[in-house]
Amino acid sequence: MKTSIALNQENLAIMPPNVSKPSYNRDKVKTSIVHIGVGNFHRSHEAYYTNELMERYGVLDCGICGVGLLDYDRRIYNILKDQDGLYTLVTKELDGSLSAKVIGSIVEFLFAPENPIAVIEKMANPDIKIISLTITEGGYNLNEATGEFDFSNPVIVEDMKNPMSPKTVFGYLAQAMKLRMQRGFPGCTIQSCDNIQGNGNVAKKSLLNYVEKAEPELVEWIEENVSFPNAMVDRITPVTVATDITKLQEEFLIDDQWPVVCEPFIQWVIEDKFAAGRPAWEKVGAQFVENVxxxxxxxxxxxxxxxxxxxxxxxxxxxxxxxxxxxxxxxxxxxxxxxxxxxxxxxxxxxxxxxxxxxxxxxxxxxxxxxxxxxxxxxxxxxxxxxxxxxxxxxxxxxxxxxxxxxxxxxxxxxxxxxxxxxxxxxxxxxxxxxxxxxxxxxxxxxxxxxxxxxxxxxxxxxxxxxxxxxxxxxxxxxxxxxxxxxxxxxxxxxx
CATH class of the missing domain: 1.10.1040.10 (N-(1-d-carboxylethyl)-l-norvaline Dehydrogenase; domain 2)
Known part of the structure; x- marks a missing residue:
């Protein structure tokens, strides 16, 4: 039995020929996207589209910096750090056949609990044009009955008291936008990739509700300099199980500690409202529309x-x-x-x-x-x-x-x-x-x-x-x- 190959940048050159891998120079990729919540769906969807744009069109100014906000994110942080940001996307066709593609679009990863200031500074950097989110439906902290932001949430209370050591996405976004404003930097796009009706509107409402209390002087600047496009995202992406890891080792000789499996279908429909430019994702299948x-x-x-x-x-x-x-x-x-x-x-x-x-x-x-x-x-x-x-x-x-x-x-x-x-x-x-x-x-x-x-x-x-x-x-x-x-x-x- 052949020995599987540990997934990392150095070993890409010796991956089997039945594995698709990045042919672009990852050292030359410039980061312009910060993504909060690097779970399986992000890795089968936005990171996939971005990898395709790099691979097929040589667009290297749209690298992704992943951010883990929660203690739970430590595992994915450690694994991607160990694998130089690389992971395998395994597509399961309806006939049972598999294809394996190594994705290289995540070129940086920050673990917020270890260094919150580094995350705030990264999000405030003018090179970052888009801050995208997959924080789940409940992550927007809105009361379903009233539709209002839940200021009673203990972690929100803590963020209000300790703004430079935030725990929530809103605490981080508020401080990053504050630095942009103070330094005279341009705004950016905050792009929700969650399954929520009007996800951009929801992200905007939650952030502005938080900012109105936490940093009221920021409200007008955000309204004038930050965009929140709505988007529809679709790709069935189940939880990775042990047999997926074993199958990848057996069929493709890849030793990946956390691969992603998905269906072949993929869809991304986005309102074309980006404050600081965007990647040409439409070249690789995304749809940009006026009304999503x-x-x-x-x-x-x-x-x-x-x-x-x-x-x-x-x-x-x-x-x-x-x-x-x-x-x-x-x-x-x-x-x-x-x-x-x-x-x-x-x-x-x-x-x-x-x-x-x-x-x-x-x-x-x-x-x-x-x-x-x-x-x-x-x-x-x-x-x-x-x-x-x-x-x-x-x-x-x-x-x-x-x-x-x-x-x-x-x-x-x-x-x-x-x-x-x-x-x-x-x-x-x-x-x-x-x-x-x-x-x-x-x-x-x-x-x-x-x-x-x-x-x-x-x-x-x-x-x-x-x-x-x-x-x-x-x-x-x-x-x-x-x-x-x-x-x-x-x-x-x-x-x-």
């Missing part, structure tokens, strides 16, 4: 909501991966009906987009048996996901007198999911920022079913809508009296 709303609505309410539908139903039934749930004929029929009858009518004019073809492709992508996207990943932090992915469809359909029965059923399934046990008696952990509140509300709902809808940070005033409450209560009663498959079969028959 139709694209993001389509993705959030079909793909992301579809994931939550399969995640909740699959979790209760005892499936482990999304492809298992998507290949279950009952769940597939339920999902397609949700897409067709409930989500699609809320999308409005999509221009030249072939919506039926898009939905067909989603089912196919969900069914990719080689991706093995864990249901546990899809279900974590659902309190941040449901208000963004599923509830906008409910609210739009309530307003228009349309169907929302399947969405209400999924909300009821989420309530039952928070009991922490599937129908086979297997227990699982509720991983959510408000897990205690969810578990308590689900427990109370056995006696008073409406208690789950009283989580205002998630549901707002939906508990006051009798039509929705009745549909939710009916679904929860059904789910608590028989198995989810039987319920779905009944829903497929009743609502067909």
């Amino acid at each position: 709303v139709p694209f993001e609505n389509m993705k959030l309410r079909l793909l992301n909501a579809g994931h939550s539908v399969l995640g909740m139903l699959g979790a209760l039934h005892g499936y482990n991966t999304i492809d298992e749930a998507a290949r279950d004929e009952d769940f597939k029929v339920f999902l397609r009906a949700f897409m067709d009858e409930e989500a699609s009518p809320t999308l409005g004019d999509l221009g030249g987009i072939d919506l039926e073809k898009y939905k067909d492709s989603l089912i196919e992508r969900f069914q990719n048996i080689y991706i093995k996207d864990l249901i546990s990943r899809i279900c974590l932090e659902s309190s941040a996901k449901f208000p963004i992915f599923l509830l906008p469809t409910v609210k739009a359909q309530l307003e228009n007198g349309g169907n929302f029965g399947r969405a209400a059923f999924v909300v009821a399934a989420w309530c039952k999911y928070n009991d922490g046990v599937d129908e086979n008696g297997n227990t699982y952990t509720i991983e959510d920022a408000i897990s205690n509140e969810l578990i308590r509300a689900a427990a109370l709902s056995h006696q008073e079913p409406i208690r789950f809808l009283e989580i205002d940070t998630v549901f707002g005033n939906l508990k006051a809508n009798k039509t929705f409450v009745d549909a939710f209560l009916k679904s929860l009663k059904m789910l608590r009296s028989k198995k989810v498959k039987a319920c779905v079969q009944e829903m497929n028959g009743v609502l067909a």
